[in-house]
Amino acid sequence: MNSPGLSRTAAFATPITILGLALAMALLNLLTPAAAELHVPTYAISLAGKYLSFAMLGIAVDLVWGFAGILTLGHAAFFALGGYAMGMYLLREIGARGTYGNPDLPDFMVFLNYQRLPWYWLGFNHLPFAVLMALVVPGVLAFVFGWLTFRSRVSGVYLSIITQALTYALLLAFFRNDMGFGGNNGLTDFKDIAGLSLQSDVTRDALLVITAITLSAAFLLVRAVLTSRFGRVLVAVRDAESRTRFLGYRPEHVKLLVWTLSALLAGLGGALYVTQVGIINPGEFAPANSIEAVIWVAVGGRGTLVGAILGAVLVNLGKTVFTGALPEFWLYALGALFIVVTLFLPRGIIGLLRERRRDSPNSPAPEKLPA
Amino acid sequence: MTILTLDGVSVAFDGFRALNELSLNIEKGEMRAIIGPNGAGKTTMMDVITGKTRADKGRLLFDDTVDLARLDEPAIARLGIGRKFQKPTVFEMLDVRDNLLLSLAGIRSPARTLFARQTASEHDRIDEILRITRLEPSAHRLAGSLSHGQKQWLEIGMLLGQEPELLLVDEPVAGMTDAETAATATLLREINRTRTVVVVEHDMDFVRALDVTVTVLHEGSVIAEGTLDHVSNQQRVVEVYLGR
Numbered sequence: 001m002n003s004p005g006l007s008r009t010a011a012f013a014t015p016i017t018i019l020g021l022a023l024a025m026a027l028l029n030l031l032t033p034a035a036a037e038l039h040v041p042t043y044a045i046s047l048a049g050k051y052l053s054f055a056m057l058g059i060a061v062d063l064v065w066g067f068a069g070i071l072t073l074g075h076a077a078f079f080a081l082g083g084y085a086m087g088m089y090l091l092r093e094i095g096a097r098g099t100y101g102n103p104d105l106p107d108f109m110v111f112l113n114y115q116r117l118p119w120y121w122l123g124f125n126h127l128p129f130a131v132l133m134a135l136v137v138p139g140v141l142a143f144v145f146g147w148l149t150f151r152s153r154v155s156g157v158y159l160s161i162i163t164q165a166l167t168y169a170l171l172l173a174f175f176r177n178d179m180g181f182g183g184n185n186g187l188t189d190f191k192d193i194a195g196l197s198l199q200s201d202v203t204r205d206a207l208l209v210i211t212a213i214t215l216s217a218a219f220l221l222v223r224a225v226l227t228s229r230f231g232r233v234l235v236a237v238r239d240a241e242s243r244t245r246f247l248g249y250r251p252e253h254v255k256l257l258v259w260t261l262s263a264l265l266a267g268l269g270g271a272l273y274v275t276q277v278g279i280i281n282p283g284e285f286a287p288a289n290s291i292e293a294v295i296w297v298a299v300g301g302r303g304t305l306v307g308a309i310l311g312a313v314l315v316n317l318g319k320t321v322f323t324g325a326l327p328e329f330w331l332y333a334l335g336a337l338f339i340v341v342t343l344f345l346p347r348g349i350i351g352l353l354r355e356r357r358r359d360s361p362n363s364p365a366p367e368k369l370p371a
Numbered sequence: 372m373t374i375l376t377l378d379g380v381s382v383a384f385d386g387f388r389a390l391n392e393l394s395l396n397i398e399k400g401e402m403r404a405i406i407g408p409n410g411a412g413k414t415t416m417m418d419v420i421t422g423k424t425r426a427d428k429g430r431l432l433f434d435d436t437v438d439l440a441r442l443d444e445p446a447i448a449r450l451g452i453g454r455k456f457q458k459p460t461v462f463e464m465l466d467v468r469d470n471l472l473l474s475l476a477g478i479r480s481p482a483r484t485l486f487a488r489q490t491a492s493e494h495d496r497i498d499e500i501l502r503i504t505r506l507e508p509s510a511h512r513l514a515g516s517l518s519h520g521q522k523q524w525l526e527i528g529m530l531l532g533q534e535p536e537l538l539l540v541d542e543p544v545a546g547m548t549d550a551e552t553a554a555t556a557t558l559l560r561e562i563n564r565t566r567t568v569v570v571v572e573h574d575m576d577f578v579r580a581l582d583v584t585v586t587v588l589h590e591g592s593v594i595a596e597g598t599l600d601h602v603s604n605q606q607r608v609v610e611v612y613l614g615r
Contacts, residue, residue, distance in 0.1 A: 228485050229485075229489075230481060230487075232462075232465055232472070233484050236462040239462055240463075242460075243461075246454045247474055247529070247533060248449040250479075250481075254481045
């Protein structure tokens with residue numbers, strides 16, 4: 001069965017490329033001396049890890065926007081919630097080595113005169129629990145949000161606006177000191193993960209490789225979902241929702257499943273992100289972050305999955321270079337990029353590559369991309 | 372035995388009475404043609420039966436026992452009422468086989484579609500529908516690339532896949548060539564051998580070709596019922612419809 005937007009070559013090439021590059025970077029970082037020409041500096045390892053974490057968010061956005069037609073402008077909320085879950089673990093892992101030397105309370109709680117750990121911090125001294133919460137919290141929020149909105153048949157631009165409101169509400173909530181998540185400063189000054197120093201090269205290399213493995217697994221999982229019969233129902237719901245109802249399908253349930261799955265992926269991406277960036281603060285909930293994620297997908301090619309990964313990595317690479325040179329102009333550059341892509345590359349980079357291939361003489365039968 | 376009963380059904384949109392105390396009985400196994408001028412309430416009637424629009428008052432019974440007014444679209448579809456829209460609505464980004472696969476009676480829950488594998492009987496059933504609808508050569512084409520007439524037939528095929536007891540068909544030959552129209556009449560008669568069919572149509576030649584009981588709607592109520600010759604001779608029908 002052919003499946004709209006997904007190429008079979010990408011199914012193998014994508015995970016192999018991601019894992020190969022991550023492994024090569026990690027090995028070059030570890031095994032070559034700092035002076036060697038091929039040496040990959042440690043900061044580049046963490047940057048690459050950050051890009052791949054963003055790619056997780058990109059896949060999550062493409063799954064709902066590209067294949068379910070839900071333009072989400074609030075997906076960074078799920079990413080940030082996953083990030084906070086991991087940040088809470090990393091903060092607890094500091095133990096008594098904080099500025100105040102309190103073994104039971106993180107620094108910011110001592111500073112704010114907390115007498116004891118809030119109940120919702122219990123369990124976060126265990127890494128597996130934190131990873132579980134990085135999935136459960138975004139997942140439950142997405143499920144409840146999706147259940148209420150899809151059931152009421154809210155869609156299109158109205159749904160987009162509500163997702164913006166969702167992430168903005170969380171932004172305001174997490175800014176408050178009495179929420180117990182470090183307020184404005186967020187969570188930072190992490191030292192160890194699972195007993196290993198976050199400053200060491202080996203840990204950072206390992207985190208990059210783990211992120212690459214997780215991203216590849218997520219890519220293959222989403223691909224499997226999209227090529228299943230469910231994936232076809234999803235495309236049917238995207239293109240002719242009311243028709244699916246008269247066939248006996250419940251589009252709200254279809255959307256709810258894919259929306260929740262997407263939030264889980266975003267949450268996992270956020271958790272990986274925090275280990276490599278070393279800080280999580282309320283700024284991650286900023287509405288602009290969610291819009292940026294949509295731009296990555298548009299640039300790479302909506303509804304192609306591999307485009308989401310490519311777009312996330314390329315746009316963020318561009319952001320790193322650009323904000324180094326002309327920090328004030330980054331948002332203008334991003335806006336211009338979005339306009340250019342919308343006008344001249346409606347199917348993104350992947351769409352352009354596929355059109356090129358199609359124009360060559362012995363091309364296979366044209367495969368339509370989602371509108 | 373009556374498969375569908377409409378008893379005093381009324382629907383108003385912003386004061387406009389689309390259906391006005393409409394009462395209608397469809398017997399199991401019959402084919403019925405519904406005709407009437409634009410705005411007579413034909414499409415609203417289909418909307419009410421399939422759960423898209425709620426009736427303001429009146430009773431809607433399926434198989435004499437099931438109250439349709441309590442159910443939503445998917446529940447009514449699963450009950451065995453299939454609908455073909457006036458404008459052909461197929462899943463354009465999926466190929467013809469996949470369109471039919473999604474229509475086949477059976478798996479509907481999202482969780483089960485995740486793990487569903489196409490069974491041999493599903494494969495055979497799709498082959499059979501492709502043959503009936505003459506879409507075999509286009510089986511692997513995207514539905515969006517089909518001609519208008521082929522889309523109409525694919526949608527009828529999807530309706531067959533649902534295995535409904537009752538088919539509601541809205542203007543099946545709109546935009547079809549004469550040859551396609553004749554073939555569609557044959558197809559509907561074929562389907563009618565095992566299922567109840569209600570056809571809404573404007574095309575009088577097509578209705579004549581079907582040769583079935585005709586119900587004439589006007590301003591949301593039935594004004595005549597009988598053979599096409601019988602209703603076309605009634606003064607009231609001539610006034611509101613045929614004599615325009």
